[in-house]
Amino acid sequence: MCHACLELSVRGKVRALKTHKLLLPGDNIAIALSGGSCSLTMMSHVLSMRKDASTPRKERGKIDFGLTVIHVNEATAYGATAAEAEAHGRAVVAAAQQCAATAAATTAAETGGGSTTAASNSIGASGIKLDVWVVPLCDVFLLGDSEALRRQAVLSWRQQPGHPPQQVAAATEAALTSGGTKRTDAQEGEAAVEARGAAEREARLQQLLEAVQDPTGREDLIHHLRRRLLAAAGTAEGATKLLCGDSATALAARVVADTAKGRGFSLPSDIQLLDARGAAAGEPTFLYPMREVTVKEAVFVCRLRGLRPAELPGPLLLSRLAAASPGRHSRDPRRSINSLASAFIDSLQANLPSTIFTVLRTASALRPFAFNSPDAMPMTSSASTSSAVEGGGAEAKSQDAAAAAAAGRPYALLCCVLCRAPLSARELRAISAAATAAAAAAPSSGRNQADAGKLELQEDDDEDASAPFCDSCRTQILFRPGHHEARGTEGEAVGGRARSLTRELLPEALAA
Amino acid sequence: MQNKLFKRGERLAIAASGGKDSTVLAHIMTTLNARHDYGLDLFLLSIDEGITGYRDDSLETVKRNEQQYGIPLKVVSYKDLYGWTMDEIVSQIGTRNNCTFCGVFRRQALDRGAVLMGANKIATGHNADDVAETVLLNILRGDVPRLGRCANIITGEDSPLPRVKPFKYAYEKEIVLYAYYKKLDYFSTECIYAPFAARGFAREFIKDLEAARPMAIIDVIRSAEDFVFAAASDEKLPQPRNCERCGYISSQPVCKACVLLEGLNRGMPRLGVSRTRGRHGEKAGLHPDVERFGVGVGSGGGGGSWPAEAAGGSWGAASKTLNGTPGTDLAQAQGTAALAGGALSPLAGGDDDAVHGRPVAGASVVVGTSSQVPAEHAANVAVRRRGPVEIEYETT
Numbered sequence: 001m002c003h004a005c006l007e008l009s010v011r012g013k014v015r016a017l018k019t020h021k022l023l024l025p026g027d028n029i030a031i032a033l034s035g036g037s038c039s040l041t042m043m044s045h046v047l048s049m050r051k052d053a054s055t056p057r058k059e060r061g062k063i064d065f066g067l068t069v070i071h072v073n074e075a076t077a078y079g080a081t082a083a084e085a086e087a088h089g090r091a092v093v094a095a096a097q098q099c100a101a102t103a104a105a106t107t108a109a110e111t112g113g114g115s116t117t118a119a120s121n122s123i124g125a126s127g128i129k130l131d132v133w134v135v136p137l138c139d140v141f142l143l144g145d146s147e148a149l150r151r152q153a154v155l156s157w158r159q160q161p162g163h164p165p166q167q168v169a170a171a172t173e174a175a176l177t178s179g180g181t182k183r184t185d186a187q188e189g190e191a192a193v194e195a196r197g198a199a200e201r202e203a204r205l206q207q208l209l210e211a212v213q214d215p216t217g218r219e220d221l222i223h224h225l226r227r228r229l230l231a232a233a234g235t236a237e238g239a240t241k242l243l244c245g246d247s248a249t250a251l252a253a254r255v256v257a258d259t260a261k262g263r264g265f266s267l268p269s270d271i272q273l274l275d276a277r278g279a280a281a282g283e284p285t286f287l288y289p290m291r292e293v294t295v296k297e298a299v300f301v302c303r304l305r306g307l308r309p310a311e312l313p314g315p316l317l318l319s320r321l322a323a324a325s326p327g328r329h330s331r332d333p334r335r336s337i338n339s340l341a342s343a344f345i346d347s348l349q350a351n352l353p354s355t356i357f358t359v360l361r362t363a364s365a366l367r368p369f370a371f372n373s374p375d376a377m378p379m380t381s382s383a384s385t386s387s388a389v390e391g392g393g394a395e396a397k398s399q400d401a402a403a404a405a406a407a408g409r410p411y412a413l414l415c416c417v418l419c420r421a422p423l424s425a426r427e428l429r430a431i432s433a434a435a436t437a438a439a440a441a442a443p444s445s446g447r448n449q450a451d452a453g454k455l456e457l458q459e460d461d462d463e464d465a466s467a468p469f470c471d472s473c474r475t476q477i478l479f480r481p482g483h484h485e486a487r488g489t490e491g492e493a494v495g496g497r498a499r500s501l502t503r504e505l506l507p508e509a510l511a512a
Numbered sequence: 513m514q515n516k517l518f519k520r521g522e523r524l525a526i527a528a529s530g531g532k533d534s535t536v537l538a539h540i541m542t543t544l545n546a547r548h549d550y551g552l553d554l555f556l557l558s559i560d561e562g563i564t565g566y567r568d569d570s571l572e573t574v575k576r577n578e579q580q581y582g583i584p585l586k587v588v589s590y591k592d593l594y595g596w597t598m599d600e601i602v603s604q605i606g607t608r609n610n611c612t613f614c615g616v617f618r619r620q621a622l623d624r625g626a627v628l629m630g631a632n633k634i635a636t637g638h639n640a641d642d643v644a645e646t647v648l649l650n651i652l653r654g655d656v657p658r659l660g661r662c663a664n665i666i667t668g669e670d671s672p673l674p675r676v677k678p679f680k681y682a683y684e685k686e687i688v689l690y691a692y693y694k695k696l697d698y699f700s701t702e703c704i705y706a707p708f709a710a711r712g713f714a715r716e717f718i719k720d721l722e723a724a725r726p727m728a729i730i731d732v733i734r735s736a737e738d739f740v741f742a743a744a745s746d747e748k749l750p751q752p753r754n755c756e757r758c759g760y761i762s763s764q765p766v767c768k769a770c771v772l773l774e775g776l777n778r779g780m781p782r783l784g785v786s787r788t789r790g791r792h793g794e795k796a797g798l799h800p801d802v803e804r805f806g807v808g809v810g811s812g813g814g815g816g817s818w819p820a821e822a823a824g825g826s827w828g829a830a831s832k833t834l835n836g837t838p839g840t841d842l843a844q845a846q847g848t849a850a851l852a853g854g855a856l857s858p859l860a861g862g863d864d865d866a867v868h869g870r871p872v873a874g875a876s877v878v879v880g881t882s883s884q885v886p887a888e889h890a891a892n893v894a895v896r897r898r899g900p901v902e903i904e905y906e907t908t
Binding site: 214258262264267334347348359361362364368472 | 650652654723728730737740748
């Protein structure tokens with residue numbers, strides 16, 4: 001395909017957002033930028049759709065919307081050192097700036113560019129006006145505390161061009177406290193506290209990740225945490241829509257991987273264009289405009305436009321992780337199911353280029369959920385108590401109590417607490433059976449000490465079984481083989497290993 | 513196995529290939545039947561596809577199984593049913609799509625064999641790995657209707673002959689170990705045409721999955737069970753009807769086996785395999801007029817002189833003639849040639865007669881035609897009438 005056609009087709013797909021009325025004037029959009037070629041391509045196209053003050057004359061077809069770029073830095077989760085993580089973050093920011101500059105240049109060129117000064121002004125202007133946030137993954141532990149989130153957003157997430165984060169923090173603090181040398185100590189104290197908090201969260205993250213024994217589970221956990229953090233950051237920004245650059249390649253691999261994890265019921269929820277699962281909680285709607293663009297196409301577009309993606313050297317980091325960390329993670333011969341699925345799709349695609357789209361077409365035959373339809377998006381004008389379709393019929397009806405708890409939205413389908421996957425009837429049955437069993441067991445609790453100790457752990461176990469997690473999360477993330485053995489022996493002494501993941505290690509907001 | 517798969521007094525055909533799955537299946541069924549008194553009437557049903565070096569050896573194994581488990585055995589061969597062995601098919605069409613032929617033919621053969629023996633159910637030895645591979649293959653092929661059905665433990669529940677997969681949740685490893693420890697006698701070479709199968713890719717992936725997480729295989733099956741398909745696709749699903757030629761169950765006017773055979777006989781190996789459109793843009797498969805004229809030719813024109821018959825005769829040498837009635841076939845060939853207007857090699861062999869079978873009415877007419885056709889009409893043509901249940905063999 002010649003490059004002009006490629007450009008057009010990819011551009012067309014992103015612009016489809018506008019034609020389908022998913023991107024409206026007055027919207028506040030957040031772009032999830034991983035630094036990879038797909039999200040960079042998406043950002044570049046979205047920027048070109050944007051009308052802002054730098055657009056010299058009335059451009060037909062451009063929309064005025066607020067834009068924030070959010071990058072969740074998960075480098076440390078993959079074993080990078082803090083310095084590397086920071087370098088990666090900076091690289092992503094640089095990539096974003098360059099993308100914006102290129103987009104502005106293209107726009108200027110398209111509009112026949114007025115004077116050169118206008119052009120350079122616009123470049124400079126969009127460089128400054130581009131709001132880029134770098135959010136470390138460990139801040140997922142701040143979830144649920146919106147105050148803390150907002151504070152964090154101001155302090156360290158928002159990137160000003162040319163200022164490293166620490167200075168920004170200091171500068172902002174100076175602004176906040178309306179400067180004065182007297183406050184220096186306090187400022188430094190606050191900054192120190194902040195740094196300590198960050199380090200503590202980082203340590204918690206590492207602890208959490210180490211506790212997961214299955215490599216696939218670990219990857220998936222990172223993925224779930226990232227999504228939650230994105231949603232929270234978007235909410236803090238007040239964004240209504242959040243654009244993710246998941247490519248067709250990634251989606252096809254996810255179809256295969258999810259099938260292999262037993263997630264057949266929730267599979268359709270993750271591969272649609274639109275995902276308004278968190279709308280009830282005020283979270284932005286997730287959109288996936290790149291779902292029909294393969295990685296190959298995106299890479300070419302990046303090259304054509306002179307964009308340089310900033311990718312995490314994943315395999316390198318993982319191997320270092322394996323080599324460095326002691327214990328069970330080192331030399332874990334099991335590959336993750338995600339990487340297997342990816343490799344499988346890639347090898348098939350190499351021989352048969354229609355593979356990806358056939359897989360996606362098959363997966364599209366699965367019925368999407370109510371929150372995948374545009375009706376589920378909250379109306380920007382009015383608070384919506386509208387005629388949202390009752391989702392998932394039987395499940396919603398049978399779990400009315402939980403549904404009511406979820407802010408009374410009619411389509412409150414019971415979802416896994418961790419990964420937000422809709423729970424199938426079978427999973428729901430197992431959960432309620434475990435809940436009733438636990439309730440029945442509790443009154444008849446043991447008389448003597450040992451029994452009580454044992455029972456406590458048993459209750460924990462049952463509590464886990466009756467907590468609303470999907471089967472996949474339960475088995476690959478929460479499952480801890482040491483747990484069950486510890487149950488049989490002493491209670492408290494083995495506490496170190498038999499700690500319930502849910503109660504101790506997961507971010508509170510998620511485990512609630 | 514007890515989750516309502518079987519009922520007392522049922523006559524169960526065990527599909528036996530001589531391989532590990534079917535041997536273990538036979539062993540377990542006979543053991544459990546005796547031990548828990550299921551009251552099932554068991555027999556072995558084996559299919560001879562005509563693959564030398566593979567099937568003939570495994571058939572010996574099945575015959576030994578018959579002795580060992582004390583249940584009767586029935587062997588049905590492709591040669592008898594269709595007039596083609598797999599070796600001949602592969603020589604005709606190459607190794608690219610032969611699995612399609614074998615699979616389609618085998619399914620029909622199993623059904624016909626079971627019906628011949630008066631069975632109520634067929635049990636196959638598909639294990640968890642097989643079902644998982646099938647799920648993956650269907651995802652990769654985009655075969656949505658099959659995807660919804662392939663993970664069911666009973667398929668065709670409403671049909672007169674449902675098929676069950678009792679080993680659906682049993683890993684292949686478990687079955688192998690069972691056979692090993694019980695020292696069961698089975699045949700363990702793979703089909704000589706297997707390396708060319710598309711299933712191989714899926715199989716490799718499944719094996720990798722198993723290494724990464726053994727539970728994954730069962731998870732694939734559970735996912736497939738959990739798939740909820742959008743309602744829209746239901747209406748577009750074809751409804752089962754009967755093949756116009758042979759009466760077998762089919763979603764199209766003519767069943768796949770008949771289409772494939774037609775292709776084989778006419779030297780059009782891609783017929784029914786590749787996604788071609790007919791001259792007028794109709795779907796792949798036989799031209800609808802062919803069916804009518806196929807009958808019509810038989811009924812109306814046996815004695816007529818077909819102008820190009822002589823020309824067709826010269827083709828006869830090139831094409832396959834098995835237990836042939838080139839004459840009848842030429843007549844039919846002319847019918848189709850007149851329609852399709854193309855250069856078709858004439859139909860070969862009694863196969864076409866066999867396939868052509870009879871529509872419900874007008875049966876005798878075809879027979880009459882066959883007898884009218886002159887000289888080359890060989891005596892050993894078996895004209896088969898195939899209704900849903902009965903199979904009669906006639907030699908004229």
